[in-house]
Amino acid sequence: ETGVTQTPRHLVMGMTNKKSLKCEQHLGHNAMYWYKQSAKKPLELMFVYSLEERVENNSVPSRFSPECPNSSHLFLHLHTLQPEDSALYLCASSQVMTVGDTQYFGPGTRLTVL
């Protein structure tokens, strides 16, 4: 595997379900990100982990809970979601604290909340 991978690629869940999204990066980076992409909106940064510590939480509802067990893996735990949470959830990674650090994205998980 190379680059940034995400599983599952598609997820349909009810509002009472609990599920998790997984992201893995094979680039040796030290920062990982979760973004939400809704139709006709710019990408919204949700969470940032740098050196496995959360450094950014952009006022995301508590029904989204991130976890970063090591520098290569990032999870997004979901519970009691709302239909408006349906979107493409993108993971990215980068090497921070370097000149010109650049974020590389995974293919995303298309989430549908019924």
Place this chain on the structure above:
Amino acid sequence: GQQLNQSPQSMFIQEGEDVSMNCTSSSIFNTWLWYKQDPGEGPVLLIALYKAGELTSNGRLTAQFGITRKDSFLNISASIPSDVGIYFCAGLLTGTASKLTFGTGTRLQVTL
């Protein structure tokens, strides 16, 4: 907060034509990035610009980092059908945790 204005929102062009799109910001960035996104996929990095005034090419793509650090453009020459997609600009302020600010995207359609 920072905002990126990207234009045009959409373009319909014929195969072989050149394309130009741009982004402007209300504040400065020290890196500009251009991504392309196909339906149902994540954004793929096309070009990264790290210095004001920098002009960089990647095949048929050329991008420039504006001298004021508040704007950038992307040109695509001799478009082909596989250029179809959504193109995003993104500005970056490098720090402890890099925070990308994305433009709203330019949807490109190429007709034969």
